Amino acid sequence: MSNIGSFGRVRVFEDFLGAPEATAMTTIAASIGGVAYVSVNEGTMTALVDEPGGIVRVTTDTADNDNFAMYAGPFKPSDGGVVMEARFKMADITTGAIYCGFTETLDATTPVMPAEFDTVTMTYGGAGSMVGLQFDSDGTTDLFRAVFGDGGAAASKADANGTASVAAVNDEFDVVRAEISTDGRCSVYHDGKLIKQIDTVLTTTDLQFAVLMIENRSGAASVLEVDYFYAEGGRDWTV
Numbered sequence: 543m544s545n546i547g548s549f550g551r552v553r554v555f556e557d558f559l560g561a562p563e564a565t566a567m568t569t570i571a572a573s574i575g576g577v578a579y580v581s582v583n584e585g586t587m588t589a590l591v592d593e594p595g596g597i598v599r600v601t602t603d604t605a606d607n608d609n610f611a612m613y614a615g616p617f618k619p620s621d622g623g624v625v626m627e628a629r630f631k632m633a634d635i636t637t638g639a640i641y642c643g644f645t646e647t648l649d650a651t652t653p654v655m656p657a658e659f660d661t662v663t664m665t666y667g668g669a670g671s672m673v674g675l676q677f678d679s680d681g682t683t684d685l686f687r688a689v690f691g692d693g694g695a696a697a698s699k700a701d702a703n704g705t706a707s708v709a710a711v712n713d714e715f716d717v718v719r720a721e722i723s724t725d726g727r728c729s730v731y732h733d734g735k736l737i738k739q740i741d742t743v744l745t746t747t748d749l750q751f752a753v754l755m756i757e758n759r760s761g762a763a764s765v766l767e768v769d770y771f772y773a774e775g776g777r778d779w780t781v
Contacts, residue, residue, distance in 0.1 A: 553773065555771075556770065557596040558596040560596075577614050580611055581608070583602075584603050585600065595769065596770070597768065599765060602756065602758055602764045606761050608758045610756050610757075612753070612768070613754070614771070615750060615751040618746070619723065619750065621776030623775070627720075628771045630718075635710045635712055638764035639678040639757045641674055642674055642676070643656075643752075644673045644750040644753070645668065645670065646672065646748050646749065647668025653753075655757050656672040656755075658678055659678035660680045662682055666689070668694065669694060671748055671750075673721075673730060673744070674720050675720070679759045683706075686706075686716070688707060688730035692743065698742075699740045716733060718730075728740050752773035
């Protein structure tokens, strides 16, 4: 269908230049710029005013499985494809887990990790589809893994326990990018390198949220620092 307006793409790019110096997080969703955030139990969000370029530090609450998610959407891949990218680092990788990418299932009150890795086994949460990169300190080895899931299991053609990438490193920035094309081809990148690409993983009319999420794996707080968060998709002119 031809465009009926001048803005066919919907996008958010948040550099956190205007992030508050201190904000208490709650289980009620709020937002900074065009990015929403929500957490299980309270924590804090603080702007790093002693570093340039806009960096926000998130500190979770201290119980096991307390978490934090920033997200945008939903986006529909069939409307011209979708992409998200974030640059972030975790202060201590031994304390928690990370997920960055797209997920169809997102509880905006009590978020749940889309994919979790325990010892040598990946578990896919929710009934919807997902495409992203994850790390979990519950795993036997501290590696990032590309995941493609649908219906609570690995998607067709995907590695059941994720596609292993490089090791996670304390206090080192990572750049993660996830893409879903209009024909269902899904790609996951880490620091500019393609980790895995799979054709026809999911239904392209399913709505997807771009999400960056951290979750505790012990009775101690986890710290996530985010430099930027970007997500883009096409506008549905039929609505």
